[in-house]
Amino acid sequence: MPCSPCPAAGPAKMWTTRGQPCAAEGAVMHRTQVYLTETQHRRLAAMAHSLGLTLAELIRQGVDLVLREKAALGRDPLLALVGQAGAVGDPELAASHEADHTPGGPGRERS
16 A cells, blocks of 8 residues: 555655555554543543644653653662772772771771
């Protein structure tokens, strides 16, 4: 089936003659059915219209947003830094630092 420019999205977006996104545009699409409340549908349709998107494209963007957000919840951003500097420093440094800065340590009087 040949692809043609989508009149709504302009010539940058290619669509099949059945109105489905052309496979050349990126990922293969899988059809699914979703039930929305009347309010959800009305608000999404109005938002899609104001953004110049199809309802389906807006829903796909929402799905991507939720997937990114949920994936980020499982990761501690500070843990990603562990080991980034490689093997650095003196392993004895922590022990000597603690001894030097503990009350009664070298060079300090007990109070």
